[in-house]
Amino acid sequence: MCLLSHGAWQGLGEYHIPAPVADAMADTLAAGQVMDISLAINAPHGGEHIHDPCAGSGGLLRSATQHLRERGHDPADFQWSMVDIDPIAAACCAVNAMAWKLSPRVTVACADTLANPNAVADAMQEARAVFEHRDEVVGKARIIATLRQPEHLMDACPLACSVDPPPF
Structure with a gap:
């Protein structure tokens, strides 16, 4: 992401989530399982689809992957999809998906999810x-x-x- 200028980030509306914030978000989603808080989510099950409509380079998906592994799940059992408007970010997301060994069922799209849901x-x-x-x-x-x-x-x-x- 360092290849883009700050102006290019603003022009595309890009705001990158720092890794600690992404990790905290993944942990918050899991809090319902750990602390018996009633949240609108259930425990993850293999075969489910995990999607990020504005993935950037995949920071939130990295945290989700780490969260799944820490709880004994294999990320390869899930279907993953990620979209970003920036071709460089989408390419980084594709490389990261391979590096994180997400699954053979990964779809990375370069598009504007607001214009093309x-x-x-x-x-x-x-x-x-x-x-x-x-x-x-x-x-x-x-x-x-x-x-x-x-x-x-x-x-x-x-x-x-x-x-x-x-x-x-």
Whole structure:
């Protein structure tokens, strides 16, 4: 985030949450489990979706990940999504998601969530299209490689391997 000037942060409306504040927020959400306070949340369960609509580089998600691990949960059991309007922040979030070993089910979108509340669904659809295209290209490459293999074998065969017609 140091790559952006302070003016660029203000222009994008970016306000980065310090790590201790993010940790305190994650602990506050868990307080209901620890102190028997009735909050509007339940204990996390694998398969649930954890989403940050203005993730920045993922500070709150890092705290949520740490919180889950401290309580014996595997973050890879959850679905994660994060959106940020800043392409650099979204890229940092994607790298951080890999570094934190969140899950193979992570979606990072670069969009304005106020203008496009479906940014995560759009990003997932775009990812599916990319994977389908990749699979199609890989499939065609395998067919081409299979067809070229006999051709390479024939080219490698010396002239002595050629069969002359028998003399009559």
